[in-house]
Amino acid sequence: MTKSTAEQGGTLTRQREAVLQVIRGSEEHLTASEIFEQARRLLPSISYATVYNSLKFLTNAGMVHEVKFGNGASRYDRETGRHDHALCTECGKLVDFDLDLTAELMRTAARRSHFKAESIHLTLRGLCPDCRPAG
Amino acid sequence: MTKSTAEQGGTLTRQREAVLQVIRGSEEHLTASEIFEQARRLLPSISYATVYNSLKFLTNAGMVHEVKFGNGASRYDRETGRHDHALCTECGKLVDFDLDLTAELMRTAARRSHFKAESIHLTLRGLCPDCRPAG
DNA sequence: TCTGGAATTAGAATAATTCTAAATTCCTTA
């Protein structure tokens, strides 16, 4: 049994590695189509379906994070630890930031929702530095 | 200048009202297509495009909330006040709950993200009561 | 080297949403 990746079966193939490399190489939260464009430069024969398969694989393996808000497509984040997101209501910019949400807050959330909590995540909506009026 | 709706121009037409009524009539978070199906019963001639237009209108007017996670489509929530969401990682169920997030937390989030905060929202991922092992 | 399972490929299929252009509704004012 050869497990190259942490928790699950499956191999970190060339194409999966290329997709990972693209995501790790960007500070932005790229969409599948942006990733496809860039991965193609590394591996010209890679197909769209493989990009989606790889994204699913990497997400399951915990090597990237999928985020979806705003309009349209899912975006992928190289940051895999717990963190939060700020979304600009003006230009759609999405940035990571960290808030030390306490275990207490997580317990409260679990109690009030009646869910067994796995993770919590905070989203701030507002204006990014560029869109904020008068600098 | 005739403003029927709170903050913006535009009229609360029959079709918009039907869409609103469908959303208000459900405890679930419906998708556009579910809303279309139900609105059709109230107003058989309503078209898909009008449902989307109405959803946009009602969202802008602050009369419904749009939420999007999980797989696929946007969902619409009759709850318009600040609140949080719990998403089941097993079955996809989405429920509202309330956490009294403090003004202090909002300020901290704004400071760390460098955004001007408009709203904050917490998402809990985990298992809903039905999917939790051993009742 | 052969073989089977896993992964990849191209392109078709599906799903969600937006766009377009024509028709309709509903005011507003003459």
Next chain:
DNA sequence: TAAGGAATTTAGAATTATTCTAATTCCAGA
């Protein structure tokens, strides 16, 4: 009350995001 015009609705086409399918390729182990 009729005409004009803006806002809205409609049907269907177009677009975008994602998944599926079937054939092919890759690779590890017997």
